[in-house]
């Protein structure tokens with residue numbers, strides 16, 4: 356089963372306020388998004404699961420909207436949140452004194468089945484806090500590595516909380532342009548692999564004691580390819596990275612994870628990415644990268660169609 360994660364970031368904010376949403380009302384917007392996903396038959400594909408990762412305030416509306424459809428129409432459509440806190444509510448422990456943060460148990464209770472953790476935007480935010488305390492850490496290689504390790508440690512605590520609460524986890528990893536460096540690809544490879552190894556080994560530490568039936572999917576997003584105007588890597592690069600991720604996780608944690616690609620994934624390159632054997636799906640945010648940039652369900656449908664028509668896969672359902 357391929358997985359397409361739709362990371363809707365803060366796309367509910369209207370254009371007049373600086374966002375990219377053509378709706379003023381966020382609840383109406385998320386209902387429109389889901390309505391269109393269902394209308395295009397994307398909630399019931401036999402070989403592709405679609406998971407929408409939403410801002411907390413829209414989760415209940417989304418769950419209610421999905422509940423309004425016959426089960427069969429939405430059997431492969433799920434809702435997740437955009438991160439969980441590194442501590443959680445526990446019987447006999449903290450009862451919920453977590454102003455501001457979203458504990459995994461609260462996300463689960465809202466109806467989420469997934470959470471994204473470690474997105475580059477989250478890593479950047481956490482790193483930024485450390486840099487405020489010690490501005491020198493962005494100039495010195497050793498302290499920068501230490502700061503990144505601290506961030507990966509916090510992300511690991513979030514992963515463990517999510518798993519313990521029964522959420523499936525999409526753990527994001529990826530190198531910055533600086534970490535990748537330049538020169539021939541053969542020279543970049545060991546640098547990229549080292550970054551991924553560190554993020555994976557730290558991010559997944561201790562999962563053996565926390566994992567039950569939940570899934571852990573690895574989202575590979577090269578930080579330098581995210582957003583408008585960015586070009587994703589080619590087939591050779593993505594093949595190398597996805598195979599490397601699988602082998603690191605297999606070697607250290609004894610399972611082979613599904614790996615999905617994100618960062619500039621669009622209609623034009625979806626076929627090339629979907630055809631890579633070691634890629635098990637996609638992580639989509641924007642679907643229109645030029646002009647009035649946007650997430651559009653129609654664009655999502657066209658991307659998913661490329662995955663659905665991958666050799667051996669069942670074709671995309673016709674509009675119902």
Ligand SMILES: O=C(CO)COP(=O)(O)O
Pocket residue numbers: 362474576580581582583617618619620638639640641642
């Ligand atoms: O960050 C992303 C998904 O999590 C990818 O973003 P874009 O689709 O805007 O490149």
